[in-house]
Structure formats: structure tokens, C-alpha cells
Amino acid sequence: DLTYAGRYSESYSDALPDFVKLAxxxxWKGIRIEDPADLESGIAAMIAHDGPVIVDCRVAKLANCFPMIPSGAAHTDMILEADEVVGEMDDEAKALV
Structure with missing residues (x-):
């Protein structure tokens, strides 16, 4: 969205492993979170576990994950929420991707 105005190239793989079984x-402990209503309890279970945990947190394919650092930006330019996204990156920033 920030870089190419929603013109995506395919990077999603239908052949992802079952991360719970991998854990x-x-x-290790494996936790899968598929429903937003289960997010808080899933995070609590992860924190409470004494040892390594892999959390497979499913999100909508078009969802952006925040906070994020745009390509080529410094950590001080972190975007915390979706409403902070305005337009797309300038050509100089795109060149760094």
C-alpha cells in the first residue's frame, strides 16, 4: 500500500507449514489464534508458558500490521496506526525497496 499503491506481486504461499505442529x-508450545476475540487469551497463554512458543496469529490477507517501519525509513519514522498512513512513498524511498 505504501510503496506501490496496492499493486502487489505474489508473495503469499499456499504451502505454509502448520506452525502449531512445527512447534x-x-x-515447544504452539498456539494458533484465528478469531480476534481469542487474541488476548492467546497472548496470555504465550506469556504464561515457561519455554519457547510459536504463535500462528492469522490476519486478513489485506491487513497491514502495525506498528511498521516503512522501507528505507528510520526507526524514528515508525507508523503506529493505519490512520497515520497518507498516500504512498516518494520515489527516493521506493528506490530503497
Whole structure:
């Protein structure tokens, strides 16, 4: 969205592993969160576990994850919320991607 105004190239893979089973294969705890209503309890379970945890938190395909640091930007230019996104990156910033 910030870089190419929603003109995406394919980077999603339909062949992603089952991250919960992957965690369990290593003897770790695996947690899958699919419903926003389960987010708080999933995070609490992750924090409460004494050992490594992989959390597979499912989000909508078009959802942006915040906070984010735009490509080529400094950490002080972090975008905290979607309402802070205005337009798209300038050509100089795009060149860094």
C-alpha cells in the first residue's frame, strides 16, 4: 500500500507449514489464534508458558500490521496506526525497496 499503491506481486504461499505442529515437533508450545476475540487469551497463554512458543496469529490477507517501519525509513519514522498512513512513498524511498 505504501510503496506501490496496492499493486502487489505474489508473495503469499499456499504451502505454509502448520506452525502449531512445527512447534510441537521441536517440543515447544504452539498456539494458533484465528478469531480476534481469542487474541488476548492467546497472548496470555504465550506469556504464561515457561519455554519457547510459536504463535500462528492469522490476519486478513489485506491487513497491514502495525506498528511498521516503512522501507528505507528510520526507526524514528515508525507508523503506529493505519490512520497515520497518507498516500504512498516518494520515489527516493521506493528506490530503497
Amino acid at each position: 510441537e515437533a521441536y517440543g
